[in-house]
Amino acid sequence: MNGGMKRYLSGIGMTAATLAVTTALAGATPARPTPSPTHPAPSASPEPKPDHKPDHKQDHKPDHRQGHKPDRTEPSAEPTVPTVPTEPDKPDCRKVKCVALTFDDGPGPYTGTLLDHLAKYRAHATFFVVGRNVGVHPDVVRRTVEAGHELGNHTWSHPDLTRLSPAAIRSQLARTDQAVKSAAGVVPGLVRPPYGATDGDVRRQAHRPLVLWSVDTLDWRYRDSARVARVSLKRVRPGSVILFHDIHPTTVKAVPRVLKGLSARGYRFVTVSELFGGRPPKVVHNARRLSGGPR
Numbered sequence: 001m002n003g004g005m006k007r008y009l010s011g012i013g014m015t016a017a018t019l020a021v022t023t024a025l026a027g028a029t030p031a032r033p034t035p036s037p038t039h040p041a042p043s044a045s046p047e048p049k050p051d052h053k054p055d056h057k058q059d060h061k062p063d064h065r066q067g068h069k070p071d072r073t074e075p076s077a078e079p080t081v082p083t084v085p086t087e088p089d090k091p092d093c094r095k096v097k098c099v100a101l102t103f104d105d106g107p108g109p110y111t112g113t114l115l116d117h118l119a120k121y122r123a124h125a126t127f128f129v130v131g132r133n134v135g136v137h138p139d140v141v142r143r144t145v146e147a148g149h150e151l152g153n154h155t156w157s158h159p160d161l162t163r164l165s166p167a168a169i170r171s172q173l174a175r176t177d178q179a180v181k182s183a184a185g186v187v188p189g190l191v192r193p194p195y196g197a198t199d200g201d202v203r204r205q206a207h208r209p210l211v212l213w214s215v216d217t218l219d220w221r222y223r224d225s226a227r228v229a230r231v232s233l234k235r236v237r238p239g240s241v242i243l244f245h246d247i248h249p250t251t252v253k254a255v256p257r258v259l260k261g262l263s264a265r266g267y268r269f270v271t272v273s274e275l276f277g278g279r280p281p282k283v284v285h286n287a288r289r290l291s292g293g294p295r
Contacts, residue, residue, distance in 0.1 A: 107137040108247040123269030131156035131176030138183035150271035152190035213243040214286035228254035
């Protein structure tokens with residue numbers, strides 16, 4: 001065999017060998033190239049999405065529907081908001097010192113300012129409104145109720161009810177009830193007879209508790225803010241019902257001093273009904289035998 005034929009046959013053998021190696025390697029999994037700026041890693045990798053989506057749907061949602069509580073080492077789906085302890089809005093006046101601040105003859109031009117003062121101390125009060133004034137300030141009446149205060153009936157035109165017939169007494173109270181309901185959507189559950197004047201006819205026609213008072217500031221006579229505050233702070237006792245009139249600017253000006261002074265002594269400011277646990281007696285003067293705390 002000449003040299004040319006040998007070289008031809010050798011080339012054929014090398015080609016066959018190369019084809020055999022290539023065929024064998026074709027069935028193997030190719031190694032991933034090392035990422036580089038010119039050869040980035042493949043973006044369509046089949047592993048990440050199946051790993052995350054099934055875990056999210058199968059591990060969290062079904063467990064949540066079945067009431068499963070996550071392990072404490074796992075992050076909760078929703079952050080837990082810490083509970084901040086607050087004082088109850090309606091204290092138990094058998095255990096703590098309570099006082100009922102009551103305001104007569106409104107609503108008037110100063111009642112809105114009074115509501116602002118009370119809000120700063122989270123104080124609740126009772127407002128005995130005059131029916132004809134309710135129609136003049138219906139927005140104030142609504143605001144009073146929305147703030148959590150209590151409304152009482154103080155008649156339509158502030159007469160001495162003991163001088164009226166039973167029918168006239170009913171009319172005075174019914175007209176005021178209707179005015180309050182139209183303004184604020186509630187009907188007063190208490191009555192304060194003007195001047196504190198009451199008798200059998202008044203009690204029978206009222207059909208609800210009659211509320212008097214145990215501390216009279218005489219703010220209608222002495223238009224002196226300092227005196228009103230001084231009398232209130234001096235005479236108050238646990239369970240007292242204090243009488244004010246929110247139609248006088250001097251009274252409204254005195255209220256912040258009253259709130260500050262009584263708060264410092266541990267008093268809670270409640271409505272008349274709250275003072276009696278929601279069930280005031282037929283005639284109310286005070287709740288001194290019921291309210292807790294030192295006398």
